[in-house]
Amino acid sequence: MSKGLPKRSEDYSLWYNELVKRADLAENSAVRGCMVIKPYGYSIWEKMQAELDRMFKETGHTNAYFPLFIPKSFLSKEASHVEGFAKECAVVTHYRLKNADDGSGVIVDPEAKLEEELIVRPTSETVIWSTYKNWIQSYRDLPLLVNQWANVVRWEMRTRLFLRTAEFLWQEGHTAHATREEAIQETEQMMNVYAQFAEEFMALPVVRGRKTANERFAGAEDTLCIEAMMQDGKALQAGTSHFLGQNFAKAFDVKFAAKDGKLDFVWGTSWGVSTRLMGALIMAHSDDNGLVLPPKLAPIQVVIVPIYRGEEELNAISAKANEFIKALRRVGVSVRFDDRDTHKPGWKFAEYELKGVPLRIAIGPRDLENGTVEIARRDTLSKETFDLSTQPIEQKVLDMLDEIQSTIYSKAFQFREEHTTEVNSWEEFKEVLENKGGFISAHWDGTGETEEKIKELTKATIRCIPINQKLEEGTCVLTGKPSSGRVLFAKAY
RNA sequence: CGGGGUGUAGCGUAGCCCGGUUAUCGCGCCACAUUUGGGAUGUGGAGGUCGCAAGUUCGAAUCUUGCCACCCCGACCA
Numbered sequence: 116m117s118k119g120l121p122k123r124s125e126d127y128s129l130w131y132n133e134l135v136k137r138a139d140l141a142e143n144s145a146v147r148g149c150m151v152i153k154p155y156g157y158s159i160w161e162k163m164q165a166e167l168d169r170m171f172k173e174t175g176h177t178n179a180y181f182p183l184f185i186p187k188s189f190l191s192k193e194a195s196h197v198e199g200f201a202k203e204c205a206v207v208t209h210y211r212l213k214n215a216d217d218g219s220g221v222i223v224d225p226e227a228k229l230e231e232e233l234i235v236r237p238t239s240e241t242v243i244w245s246t247y248k249n250w251i252q253s254y255r256d257l258p259l260l261v262n263q264w265a266n267v268v269r270w271e272m273r274t275r276l277f278l279r280t281a282e283f284l285w286q287e288g289h290t291a292h293a294t295r296e297e298a299i300q301e302t303e304q305m306m307n308v309y310a311q312f313a314e315e316f317m318a319l320p321v322v323r324g325r326k327t328a329n330e331r332f333a334g335a336e337d338t339l340c341i342e343a344m345m346q347d348g349k350a351l352q353a354g355t356s357h358f359l360g361q362n363f364a365k366a367f368d369v370k371f372a373a374k375d376g377k378l379d380f381v382w383g384t385s386w387g388v389s390t391r392l393m394g395a396l397i398m399a400h401s402d403d404n405g406l407v408l409p410p411k412l413a414p415i416q417v418v419i420v421p422i423y424r425g426e427e428e429l430n431a432i433s434a435k436a437n438e439f440i441k442a443l444r445r446v447g448v449s450v451r452f453d454d455r456d457t458h459k460p461g462w463k464f465a466e467y468e469l470k471g472v473p474l475r476i477a478i479g480p481r482d483l484e485n486g487t488v489e490i491a492r493r494d495t496l497s498k499e500t501f502d503l504s505t506q507p508i509e510q511k512v513l514d515m516l517d518e519i520q521s522t523i524y525s526k527a528f529q530f531r532e533e534h535t536t537e538v539n540s541w542e543e544f545k546e547v548l549e550n551k552g553g554f555i556s557a558h559w560d561g562t563g564e565t566e567e568k569i570k571e572l573t574k575a576t577i578r579c580i581p582i583n584q585k586l587e588e589g590t591c592v593l594t595g596k597p598s599s600g601r602v603l604f605a606k607a608y
Numbered sequence: 609c610g611g612g613g614u615g616u617a618g619c620g621u622a623g624c625c626c627g628g629u630u631a632u633c634g635c636g637c638c639a640c641a642u643u644u645g646g647g648a649u650g651u652g653g654a655g656g657u658c659g660c661a662a663g664u665u666c667g668a669a670u671c672u673u674g675c676c677a678c679c680c681c682g683a684c685c686a
Contacts, residue, residue: 147677387686
């Protein structure tokens with residue numbers, strides 16, 4: 116492990132890439148565009164999964180699993196859906212290899228061509244709705260509230276660890292309802308679940324909003340989203356929840372008999388978050404010393420580092436450390452005692468900072484003598500000597516973990532507020548975007564043409580029309596046409 | 609996929625323009641000793657298909673062609 120991460124201020128991209136690799140989160144694989152999520156990175160994803168899964172179940176959803184492959188014909192049943200995904204699909208055309216005649220290795224057996232090609236799912240609406248047709252006959256079968264944890268493939272041209280990979284892990288919820296209102300309510304509910312997860316667990320403040328028609332999911336009538344801001348001022352779409360109307364029900368002929376006996380198409384939603392959340396988590400809080408993890412998602416919340424000379428001292432310290440470990444585990448805190456003799460304390464300090472462990476407790480002979488320990492916070496890098504006689508260690512640790520969780524949220528919130536600017540003229544728009552970055556709250560005339568034009572001119576897109584939109588009469592920042600409310604613009608990941 | 613750049617030990621690199629002994633240095637790794645409250649020090653040691661494949665040449669890390677991967681900038685996107 117070499118010293119020193121690149122500085123955020125010098126090269127944000129490089130800092131991000133290096134951090135992901137050096138903190139042992141993920142690395143590029145031998146397969147183009149696909150990453151290996153390493154054990155430490157995966158354990159953070161597992162924490163996220165566990166919380167999200169719990170929240171999905173609390174809102175009445177159950178998990179299921181659908182096939183990785185989708186018959187090509189399914190994809191084309193919903194016109195705008197196929198249009199949106201066709202350009203980035205991996206396709207399976209054969210089912211067998213054979214040895215090459217010239218002995219140069221294996222080749223695809225031309226005899227083994229599939230009658231119908233299979234698409235590796237870029238998302239599962241089509242295969243799921245084709246299944247729902249069989250599951251739904253009556254209003255009694257509704258609502259159908261299903262989620263799946265899966266991998267999907269979108270053949271991206273330019274990939275970045277966690278933020279955009281050709282294969283990624285995610286969850287996709289797919290629900291079916293008897294009424295339009297109920298489906299809309301579900302769409303809103305799941306956006307709120309995502310927002311709550313982001314804010315409460317990831318310590319990541321998000322803007323809840325609605326996508327414009329241009330940015331909407333292919334096949335949806337309405338797309339709700341949560342948008343977060345990264346430390347370089349760019350926006351990151353952290354989750355989306357789509358109201359599908361009756362689009363997929365019509366495409367796959369999914370009808371139900373209502374109470375009055377009339378047949379109608381069912382109403383659908385779909386919603387997802389992906390391993391991209393890992394990217395958001397990393398970029399939102401970390402610093403030039405490495406990762407900063409919110410305690411609620413940190414695989415290791417506390418690390419205990421002994422400082423000793425000789426076996427006798429280590430034994431005395433270990434006895435103390437084991438007391439702490441027992442007490443901490445009893446209250447649900449995850450602890451690691453790093454008594455490896457192969458690395459020195461200073462090395463360990465740097466290592467756990469790089470990995471974002473929220474709290475570090477150092478115990479040395481001096482502490483044993485004084486009845487103290489040294490507690491260091493990752494978020495502020497501050498250290499204090501804690502007198503063990505003042506309160507139980509587990510109480511102290513729980514308090515500090517809470518404190519860290521709320522401090523990093525506040526810091527991210529304050530950053531976002533400072534980097535959200537209301538602008539009223541085109542000159543101001545360009546100036547703020549170029550020099551300050553962040554979110555720009557501005558009036559827009561509501562047309563796709565203007566949105567496109569602004570994107571062409573500045574690379575900024577409308578991130579969302581916030582749910583709590585500031586409604587006021589104004590004029591479009593580009594065209595001067597009338598507008599009834601402000602929308603959020605930003606350069607985005 | 610278009611423009612630019614890079615690829616030499618696990619990581620970071622020198623050498624390449626101008627072909628010629630045993631491919632440079634640092635970190636890391638292994639052994640031993642001394643060390644341990646912020647990334648230890650010394651001594652000794654191991655580790656290389658010079659991205660891959662063809663070609664030019666008596667001779668290729670170095671020149672030519674093709675391919676692959678990664679990084680930056682565009683287009684596309686969770």
